[in-house]
Amino acid sequence: MTEVARARPTSSDDGQERMPGQSDMWVLVMIEAITFSSYFVVYTIYYCRSAEAFLRSQSQLDLALGVINTLILLASSWSVARCVERARAGDHRAATRNLALTAGGGLLFAALKLHEWSVEIGRGNFFSTDEFFSFYYFLTGMHLLHVLVGFIALGVVYYQLKSPARRSLEVIETGATFWHMVDFLWVIIFALLYVMR
């Protein structure tokens, strides 16, 4: 275990306050959260200007697929949280297993998103079809880009877990933090694009 790992509590329930992951990652998370928030508010303003047209296009989306994708990302977020919890307990084998589950969930999410896009394109719904589909492809595309960056974060976590010589809980938590951000951004996108009326 590295000096960094030894210096940090092994349990999150020890009653002590501590930063989960590196501060720099939290700055990035807040910048991303504020940036996406502005996209979501702009979407809502455009939605309210022509709600009927937005709802006509929204009704073509597969709500069940949106729900399944949400459940998949929530499960992957749980498994990466479990990965961190196991790493804190020193059970790196279980941590790696949970990390693999997380990556599997991410891959499944990306595959279903590509499938959904292909279905919509097959129906003649392109980026330029109307305002709703412009927002749909922009928001889901930006999010998928973050999922891909999330795989790099998961790769860094795997690299840390693989060798006892370089295990750093702080870096593992930092990678997990990015993946959780990908999860909560999708939770908001799902509500706006699939549910809100």
Add this chain to the structure above:
Amino acid sequence: MTLSAHQRLVAAWFTLSAITLVAWSIGASHGRGPIEPDAAVAFSAIAITLIKVRVIIREFMDVRHAPARLRWITDGWLASFGLAMLLAYFA
């Protein structure tokens, strides 16, 4: 009774998944005739989303154990975002 870290994560995941299914039932009127703007659905969708995001931040991202400034910053962003969304929809 104090839950272990593992039990808390399972409880958070279960809560988030259950809330997602509630959101599904709210949006499930798709395909059942004409869909019209519905302020109650919009308010519910935004409220449910804010709850889910806070559970993810507090439980999965472990912000409940973070220094107070991070707890305030994340709650401040979430409150501001919720307010901005409600103003964008209802104003």
